[in-house]
Amino acid sequence: MKADLSTPKIDRGLDDIYVKETSICFIDGQRGRLVYRGYDIRELAEYSTFEETVFLLLQGHLPNSAELEKAKADLAASRTLPPSVLKLLRTMPEHAPPMDVLRTAVSYMSGFDPERDDSTRAANLRKALRLTAQLATVVATYERIRKGQRVLRPDPRLGHAEDFLRMITGKRPDPARARMMDVALVLYADHGMNASTFGATVAASTLADLYSTVVGAIATLKGPLHGGAIEAALNMIETIGKPDLAENFVLNTLRNKEKVYGFGHRVYKTYDPRALIMKDYARKLAQMQGDDTYFRIAATIEDTVVRELASKRVFPNVDFYSGLVFHGLGIPTDLFTPVFALSRISGWTAHVIEYWEDNRLLRPLDWYVGPRDLAYVPLDERA
Ligand SMILES: CC(C)(COP(=O)(O)OP(=O)(O)OC[C@H]1O[C@@H](n2cnc3c(N)ncnc32)[C@H](O)[C@@H]1OP(=O)(O)O)[C@@H](O)C(=O)NCCC(=O)NCCS
Known part of the structure; x- marks a missing residue:
């Protein structure tokens, strides 16, 4: 559709909008x-x-x-x-x-x-x-x-x-x-x-x-895209199943233009500090359990994503290793x-x-791009 010259700037995703002081x-x-x-x-x-x-x-x-x-x-x-x-x-x-x-x-x-x-x-x-x-x-x-x-x-x-x-x-x-x-x-x-x-x-x-x-x-x-990413990240690790398969899985996912869950963030353009703490816990739990298969799969996914998406500044977010930690703690x-x-x-x-403390009704606008002057058609005359 051709842009109307009077179209305002539309902040899709509200990326850079501040709504309050905190x-x-x-x-x-x-x-x-x-x-x-x-x-x-x-x-x-x-x-x-x-x-x-x-x-x-x-x-x-x-x-x-x-x-x-x-x-x-x-x-x-x-x-x-x-x-x-x-x-x-x-x-x-x-x-x-x-x-x-x-x-x-x-x-x-x-x-x-x-x-x-x-x-x-x-x-x-x-x-x-x-x-x-x-x-x-x-x-x-x-x-x-x-x-x-x-x-x-x-x-x-x-x-x-x-x-x-x-x-x-x-x-x-x-x-x-x-x-x-x-x-x-x-x-x-x-x-x-x-x-x-x-x-x-x-x-x-x-x-x-x-x-x-x-x-x-x-x-x-x-x-x-929000809380559900922790679950999606662990499901991905379970689906991969073996550390040797992790790199190709990620490459295929990226080739298909799909998201690797647990990576990327609207705000962090480097490592999420929480991801580093969770990674440490995931490693400790793997040691405590005497099985580091999932941890090695996760580490290979991380290396591959960080290598492939370095230019887009995509790094693990907190949810990536949390799934491993929660799983290791016995949480379904x-x-x-x-x-x-x-x-x-x-x-x-x-x-x-x-x-x-300083309330104001949140009420943004949306820009109407549909038709405006259609003539109403009686029901029995509609195709
Ligand atoms: C969280 C998320 C929605 C942030 O999105 P965003 O700020 O809109 O990120 P952008 O679209 O600006 O990402 C920049 C580029 O990196 C890519 N990218 C971002 N996260 C990616 C991911 N997890 N896997 C693959 N590619 C990713 C985008 O596709 C985009 O590529 P393009 O420029 O070729 O279109 C997104 O990273 C995502 O969907 N991550 C997976 C879900 C997830 O882990 N959510 C938990 C967040 S705490």
């Missing part, structure tokens, strides 16, 4: 840096915990010991689901995708929150903490229900990540695996104005309640995106609460 998350895509509230992700991965990171994102500063103890106690106390939510999980359609279950459960859970319609900042922070606590239990509980296993109640004596793994796998993880889960949740907790956070922010800008914003975020996270593949969600809930809610 003090939550800074990403330097050129240098591969990620910072939460001023703290480098590599330091947080080394020293912090998910509970502390949730506090940091929501409250804006690192907690002192009394604040941290309270945040941990509040999170642990909120992990238990209301009986009706358990009932809902038991009545989900057979083979319901876990992301759909999570989306439905959050929507349903809003009805049990006495503060649902209290839009004060203090109430929103409390709701954010409750939802963060409960999402992990929803995912773990649904996993056990669909497998016909006994549902395990949360254990408030355990840390969030450790308890999640215990509820999923049925046994308490060793300290190394518990720490890997914890760090994975820290790494996924926030990432600026990504698609799902934007989805949440659009809902927030209409002054919908916090639960509705999270439902919007979960729906947006589901797609393979179709729960990878829900695991992403149960961490990112902290970032979604922090951004939404920040947005409400």
Whole structure:
């Protein structure tokens, strides 16, 4: 179609558009840096915990010991689901995708929150903490229900990540695996104005309640270009099956103009710092398991993509090695995106609460290119 001379510049993908100021998350895509509230992700991965990171994102500063103890106690106390939510999980359609279950459960859970319609900042922070606590239990509980296993109640004596793994796998993880889960949740907790956070922010800008914003975020996270990439990346590694076949698989994929999942990023034009941490964990898990087949396939994929797409500045993103780590921790593949969600809930809610401090309805325009002056044709005269 010939461009109308008056066509405005259309920002497909909103690539370079800023929609708000933020003090939550800074990403330097050129240098591969990620910072939460001023703290480098590599330091947080080394020293912090998910509970502390949730506090940091929501409250804006690192907690002192009394604040941290309270945040941990509040999170642990909120992990238990209301009986009706358990009932809902038991009545989900057979083979319901876990992301759909999570989306439905959050929507349903809003009805049990006495503060649902209290839009004060203090109430929103409390709701954010409750939802963060409960999402992990929803995912773990649904996993056990669909497998016909006994549902395990949360254990408030355990840390969030450790308890999640215990509820999923049925046994308490060793300290190394518990720490890997914890760090994975820290790494996924926030990432600026990504698609799902934007989805949440659009809902927030209409002054919908916090639960509705999270439902919007979960729906947006589901797609393979966003959260679904972790699952797609592991499926690719499993399909390849042998390290020797990995290079040709990648070359064929690129020849067919298809995407290699777990690579490329709208913001990072170098290594995603989280991918490097996850790669290290994937290597450690392979050693612990005494089988490095998948790790060697992944490393060959990485070498090939980085070599072939160097000019396009395509590197592994966090999702590439996360699949291997989650798999090694005993998490089923179709729960990878829900695991992403149960961490990112902290970032979604922090951004939404920040947005409400200076709210403006998000309402972009689209440029109409269809016909304008068609004459209405009565039904019996249409071909
Ligand atoms: C994430 C993603 C959507 C970013 O897209 P984007 O910013 O629009 O990337 P671009 O389209 O600018 O990429 C630049 C070039 O690299 C190519 N490219 C980017 N990611 C690629 C990938 N994973 N595999 C193969 N080629 C890729 C693009 O096709 C494009 O090539 P072209 O210039 O010949 O058209 C994209 O990299 C992708 O689909 N990755 C796979 C899915 C994934 O891992 N998502 C998780 C993101 S955290």
